[in-house]
Each structure stands twice: as C-alpha cells, then as structure tokens.
Amino acid sequence: ADTTFINIINKYAPDPKWEFPRSQLVIEQTLGEGEFGKVLRAKAQNIAGKAGLTTVAVKTLKDDARESELNDLLSEYQLLKEVSHPNVIRLLGVCTAPGGPVYLIIEYAEFGSLRNYLRRTRHLQQNSNLNMVQKEEYACHYDEPKVSDVTPKDLLSFAWQICNGMGYLSDMKLVHRDLAARNVLLSEEKVCKVSDFGLTRDVYEDNAYLKRSKGRVPVKWMAPESLADHIYTTKSDVWSFGILIWELVTLGATPYPGIAVQNLFHLLRQGYRMERPDNCSPGLYKIMRSCWHIDPEQRPSFLELSKWFAKLLEDKM
Ligand code: ADE
DSSP: OOHHHHHHHHHHSOOTTTBOOGGGEEEEEEEEEOSSEEEEEEEEEEETTEEEEEEEEEEEEOTTOOHHHHHHHHHHHHHHHHOOOTTBOOEEEEEOSSSSOOEEEEEOOTTOBHHHHHHHHHHHHHTTTSOHHHHHHHHHHHOSSOOOOOOHHHHHHHHHHHHHHHHHHHHTTOOOSOOSGGGEEEEGGGEEEEOOOSOOOOTTTOSOSEEOSSSEEOGGGOOHHHHHHOOOOHHHHHHHHHHHHHHHHTTSOOSSTTOOHHHHHHHHHTTOOOOOOTTOOHHHHHHHHHHTOSSGGGSOOHHHHHHHHHHHHHHHO
16 A cells, blocks of 8 residues: 555544634734744633633734745644653644644743743843842733743752653654753743644744754754764663753853854864853763763663652752
C-alpha cells in the first residue's frame, strides 16, 4: 500500500475527538509571529470538558504560508494528540473543518516563552532594592505577560521540569530537534511546558536561525553531529538541553556571545565550549558540560539529568 498517500489522507481527515467549532472561539490578539506561522490568544467556550470560557493559545498560519507549512502544522497536531505530560504543552482542540483557517488550540501559558520571561526578570533583579508595593506596581505597568522574581531554586526547578518533559518525549521516541528557552512556555504556578514541536519557528524573535534552503537552523543549540550530518537523536536533544541550562543561568542570554555561527562548528570540533557563566555553580557547570560531550553516547540521559537536578533541588531545601 502507498503509506504516504494514507498518511496524507489521515492528516486531513477531521478527528471528531478533537474538532472544535470555530463559532465557540473568540480571537483576542496576536501573541507571536514567525515566518509563516502565528500564535493568537483567544477565549474558547466549553473546551476540553471545561464549562465556560477558557483562555487559550491558537496556532495558525499566516496568509502567505506555503503547503509545506500547513503540513508542518498538521504534523504538530498529529504529534500533540499523542502526548500527555505536565511539562509538555497540551492540545485542547483543533479547527480543521472547511470554511476557515486551520487552528491548533493549545493551553495558554500566562508567562509566555521562558526566554522572554527570563529576560523580563532582569529588570526586577536590577530593581531588587524596590519594596514589595513598588515591585507590584512595576510588574503591573511594565508589560504583559506577567513578571515575577526568579530565584536560583526556580532556575533549578525549571531545568528539572524541562528534563522531565524531555524524558517523557524521549520515552515516546520523539526527538524535539529545536529545544531552546524560546520553545519552552511558562504557565501559571511557574510550570515549564516544552512546546513547538512543529518547526513553527519564531524567526522574528532573534537571529537564532541561519537561513538554509530548507527553513532556518538553530545553529547555536545544535549538536556537532546535527550540524555536520543532520543526525538528530535524543542525545542531540541533550546537547540542546545543555545550552538551555546556560540560557537559564544567564537569564536568557544568547549562547556563544560574540561568536559567528559560521565559525561555531569548527570551534566545537576543536573542543571549544562556553565557559562557566558568573553565578553558575561548578556542579551545574559540570552538568552542562556533560551534555556537550563530543561523543553522543557519553552524554547523560534525561533520566540521569532529572535525578541530578532533583538532588540539587533537595540541597536547596
Ligand atoms: N506564545 C506561544 N505559545 C503560547 C502559549 N501557548 N501561551 C502563551 N503564549 C504563547
């Protein structure tokens, strides 16, 4: 049988279990835009078994998107249907019926992307001499979404949660390929949600992606074997996770500051790695370095990483 054909048919066939009426969705504003995709904030009525209005995020295409981007969005939909973990973004429904754009309805994360959250908290650290009332005022007037203080323990907890989400995905034999702080969302109660499985990349947010014939490539998060041979495995996700730890410690800095992406592969192969950031404990630095082993097999698993972070968190208690 022609499995490609069957896959295409299945991708376009409406799934009554997930289909949600567009008439019960009110779009409110744009949360983010990529090259071909965008994310909107909306209110959904009676979604996913919850009565009344729920704030949701809606992933859709821009008007000038190509067929391949629609395919990416539908692939992400197929994938999201299969996953269920507290640290992985959850699908709530989908609008694929004729008569309107394709919408993936996902849970709303009120703090937005982890990278932007970390960068917003920098202002708070700077103003740590403010009193409580002033801080609240500042948080209210500064910007949507919310900001709040972030402690070293919060950062360890984020790392631990992301490990758990990634461990789940690797158990499901899923390789993310684009793990980075910009692709982790932070929901209420500071819960991290691994998201953006579908190659819908936020290319406007920063210059993380080098333009190539087939989309953009997040060079500074990629393992050497991915850069050289396009090999993507859970172990290359672990490399990216090491970069993500570095992003956490630096409150959302861009990795390899001052280094051009064109030179990176050569440097990595020569053994060059980022140095220990200020405020990073030697123990935490050792963990990130273990993720950057040139031999993928020598890198830790997400399960091992999760245990190490659990231990570090215990020490903070
Ligand atoms: N930006 C992108 N996806 C989002 C989501 N699910 N919630 C909040 N902000 C987002």
